[in-house]
Amino acid sequence: MGVDRRKFLKIAGISAALGLGGSVGWQLLRPGQLDAAEEPWNTPYQWVTRDHGALKEVPNPRALKGKRWGMAVDMKKFTPATAKAAVEACNYYHNVPSIPTKQDIKWIWLAPYKNVFPEVENPMAGDYTDMDYITMCNHCDQPPCVRVCPTKATFRRDDGIVLMDFHRCIGCRFCMAACPYGSRSFNFQDPRPFIKKQYDGFPTRAKGVVEKCNFCAERLAVGKLPYCAEASGGAMIFGDVDNAGSALRKALRGRYSIRRKPNLGTNPQVYYLV
Amino acid sequence: MLEKALSGSKLYWGWLVCLLILMAAGFASYLVQYNEGLVITGMSRDVSWGFYIAQFTFLVGVAASAVMLVLPYYLHHYKDFGRITILGEFLAISAVLMCILFIFVDLGKPTRILNVMLYPTPNSILFWDMIVLNGYLIINLVAGWVTLESERKQVAPPGWIKPVIYLSIPWAVSIHTVTAFLYAGLPGRGFWLTAILAPRFLASAFAAGPAVLILLGYLVKKLTNFDPGKAAFETLAKIVTYAIILHIFFFFLEVFTVFYSNIPGHMDHMKYLYFGYHGYNALVPWMWAALICGFAAIVLLVNPRTRQNTTILPIACVLVFICTWIDKGMGMIAGGFIPNPLHEITEYAPTALELLVTFGVYATGAFVLTILYKVALGVKEEEAAL
Ligand code: SF4
Ligand code: SF4
Ligand code: SF4
Numbered sequence: 337m338g339v340d341r342r343k344f345l346k347i348a349g350i351s352a353a354l355g356l357g358g359s360v361g362w363q364l365l366r367p368g369q370l371d372a373a374e375e376p377w378n379t380p381y382q383w384v385t386r387d388h389g390a391l392k393e394v395p396n397p398r399a400l401k402g403k404r405w406g407m408a409v410d411m412k413k414f415t416p417a418t419a420k421a422a423v424e425a426c427n428y429y430h431n432v433p434s435i436p437t438k439q440d441i442k443w444i445w446l447a448p449y450k451n452v453f454p455e456v457e458n459p460m461a462g463d464y465t466d467m468d469y470i471t472m473c474n475h476c477d478q479p480p481c482v483r484v485c486p487t488k489a490t491f492r493r494d495d496g497i498v499l500m501d502f503h504r505c506i507g508c509r510f511c512m513a514a515c516p517y518g519s520r521s522f523n524f525q526d527p528r529p530f531i532k533k534q535y536d537g538f539p540t541r542a543k544g545v546v547e548k549c550n551f552c553a554e555r556l557a558v559g560k561l562p563y564c565a566e567a568s569g570g571a572m573i574f575g576d577v578d579n580a581g582s583a584l585r586k587a588l589r590g591r592y593s594i595r596r597k598p599n600l601g602t603n604p605q606v607y608y609l610v
Numbered sequence: 611m612l613e614k615a616l617s618g619s620k621l622y623w624g625w626l627v628c629l630l631i632l633m634a635a636g637f638a639s640y641l642v643q644y645n646e647g648l649v650i651t652g653m654s655r656d657v658s659w660g661f662y663i664a665q666f667t668f669l670v671g672v673a674a675s676a677v678m679l680v681l682p683y684y685l686h687h688y689k690d691f692g693r694i695t696i697l698g699e700f701l702a703i704s705a706v707l708m709c710i711l712f713i714f715v716d717l718g719k720p721t722r723i724l725n726v727m728l729y730p731t732p733n734s735i736l737f738w739d740m741i742v743l744n745g746y747l748i749i750n751l752v753a754g755w756v757t758l759e760s761e762r763k764q765v766a767p768p769g770w771i772k773p774v775i776y777l778s779i780p781w782a783v784s785i786h787t788v789t790a791f792l793y794a795g796l797p798g799r800g801f802w803l804t805a806i807l808a809p810r811f812l813a814s815a816f817a818a819g820p821a822v823l824i825l826l827g828y829l830v831k832k833l834t835n836f837d838p839g840k841a842a843f844e845t846l847a848k849i850v851t852y853a854i855i856l857h858i859f860f861f862f863l864e865v866f867t868v869f870y871s872n873i874p875g876h877m878d879h880m881k882y883l884y885f886g887y888h889g890y891n892a893l894v895p896w897m898w899a900a901l902i903c904g905f906a907a908i909v910l911l912v913n914p915r916t917r918q919n920t921t922i923l924p925i926a927c928v929l930v931f932i933c934t935w936i937d938k939g940m941g942m943i944a945g946g947f948i949p950n951p952l953h954e955i956t957e958y959a960p961t962a963l964e965l966l967v968t969f970g971v972y973a974t975g976a977f978v979l980t981i982l983y984k985v986a987l988g989v990k991e992e993e994a995a996l
Contacts, residue, residue, distance in 0.1 A: 437654075438654035438655060438656065438956050439649060439653075439654050439655060440655055441655075442655070447952060450953070451952040451953055451954060452952065454874075454875075454951075454952065454953040455874055455875060471952075480796060480797055480798070483733055483734070484733075484734050484735065484736070484796070485731065485734055486725075486726045486731050486734040486736040486737045486740075487722075487725040487726060487728075487729045487731060488729050488731050489725070504722070504725055504729065505718070505719065505722075506717050506718065506719045506720075506722045506723060506725050506726065507648075507717050507718015507719040507720075507722075508713075508716070508717055508718070508736060509658045509659060509716075509718070510734070510736055510792070512655075512658040513658060513659060513793070513796055513799065513946075513947075514796050514797075514798075515798065515951070516796075516797050516798020516799075516951050517798070517951055517952075518655075518656070518950055518951040518952050521655055522648070522655065522658055522718060523647065523718065524647050524648045524649040524651075524653070525646060525647040525648075525649035526647065543646075543647035543649075543718070544647060544648070544717075544718030544719040545718060545719060546718075597798065600797040600798060601797065602797065
């Protein structure tokens with residue numbers, strides 16, 4: 337088993353975790369990327385040889401496992417600088433372009449309370465309704481985007497993460513009509529010219545497909561927390577909603593929290609502590 | 611039978627050449643879109659479906675309306691539709707063809723369209739829409755062609771065609787119902803989230819389709835020796851009358867629920883469309899024009915004297931067409947996206963290239979329709995000469 341093939345498979349493993357399908361793993365190869373993959377703990381899969389010399393994939397033992405991932409957002413804990421850092425970390429590490437038109441791509445951004453929580457305005461509340469809120473995909477437990485997708489390019493993983501297969505999406509944008517939170521973006525054009533500084537550890541997308549926050553599935557696969565949570569200075573707490581002992585559940589036990597449009601039955605998994 | 615399309619007057623060939631030029635312009639514009647992406651359209655992150663999907667929705671209605679001829683003729687043996695039913699079936703064929711083209715040009719990754727079949731997903735309404743639309747195309751092709759072929763041979767149509775024709779009746783209803791379900795089941799879009807959407811779609815379709823057919827009938831009568839018959843026109847006009855009244859009635863049912871309940875998520879779209887919202891009002895004149903045309907058409911159609919008048923009827927039909935086309939082709943889709951789920955407003959207007967692609971698709975439909983009508987009328991003429 338040549339080194340080249342092993343390297344290739346490691347990369348293929350990353351791409352499989354990103355939902356890209358193993359057969360197209362080669363598309364991820366980019367200068368410098370192989371060096372990063374050299375460190376086994378940075379790949380989602382380890383590869384071991386079985387008796388007949390065939391390769392069997394073994395998940396990275398450090399991968400974080402959860403029954404249903406969720407995020408708690410504590411807007412009070414943010415400073416303008418950490419909020420900006422959280423957004424920018426996601427944009428950089430996911431090669432999210434910045435397009436100065438109404439055909440922009442957004443994974444995570446800040447919006448006023450009245451926009452993030454329309455129809456639950458409370459003019460008397462002051463205070464928490466005067467802030468801007470972090471907005472991202474809610475990784476709904478009953479995701480309408482998954483329900484409508486005609487190709488299963490958008491799918492819900494067993495751990496609750498709603499993912500996209502950029503290589504299967506036909507760009508019909510049904511999922512964008514279905515998402516009640518405006519969390520999805522369509523690549524109206526080739527996004528690459530609009531990426532200020534390209535990060536080689538994550539694939540760029542092509543024109544014609546939809547994308548959104550992936551709850552950093554590629555990070556969880558190597559045992560790390562989402563970029564935004566890491567950069568948030570403790571204002572974003574990521575964890576397993578179904579595990580009573582998780583940091584997330586602790587945060588939710590101590591504080592009141594609200595969710596976006598809970599009346600729609602989507603069961604969003606992003607909780608806002610108020 | 612197709613050879614009948616190969617001989618014709620100067621006018622016939624001139625018309626086809628005009629259509630071909632439009633088709634070429636549309637195709638060239640599509641190539642630009644194919645290379646650059648949907649960036650060349652007026653669509654946006656907030657209004658993610660636009661003119662293409664709106665035309666698709668409108669034309670599904672035109673296609674479904676063939677049932678308004680098939681049902682009286684085959685189920686109730688209404689003889690006066692004998693000469694014109696084939697025109698309805700052929701109109702349905704070209705309309706479905708345009709529907710499929712509009713879906714195609716709207717895709718971000720058209721080369722992957724087969725993924726819908728490679729990974730069949732029954733929980734997606736788009737999957738079912740693909741099935742019913744293609745099914746409807748095949749049913750109408752078979753039914754139309756076989757009946758015409760036997761008419762030409764002066765024999766009774768084969769027995770097996772009857773069940774196919776009967777099947778086309780519920781199938782026609784299904785295509786527009788399923789198309790309404792694309793929108794009516796989305797939790798966050800208050801404008802579409804209403805059980806009346808499918809009936810509204812059907813009512814406006816059964817007004818628009820027969821209105822188009824009346825206009826085509828007049829055209830055919832003027833340009834050829836073929837006369838669909840006075841009775842056929844009159845019955846079609848009655849169908850248009852009932853349907854446009856239902857269309858307006860259903861609209862007011864929606865208006866009542868939306869405004870009396872006072873729920874912002876449902877009301878704001880209507881406010882945007884008819885009164886403007888926070889200063890955004892691009893569609894307001896259009897929506898009122900549609901309503902006024904609808905009312906004017908009702909006035910002209912309800913009165914038997916004006917309805918039976920051969921100069922006024924076409925005018926009423928044009929009004930019906932404008933009313934239903936604006937309603938579905940402009941307001942229905944953009945209106946559902948404005949305001950967006952975060953209650954922000956991004957307006958939508960199609961770009962010139964988007965319009966060119968649209969004209970190209972319509973020209974393709976007109977081209978196919980011309981050929982099909984040429985064949986049908988050729989057979990009818992031959993029959994009359996015998
Ligand atoms: S927030 Fe939108 S995109 Fe994310 S899972 Fe829910 S419906 Fe899907
Ligand atoms: S745009 Fe892509 S992900 Fe969205 S519904 Fe269509 S195929 Fe699925
Ligand atoms: S969880 Fe990951 S993908 Fe989602 S917003 Fe945060 S950094 Fe971006």
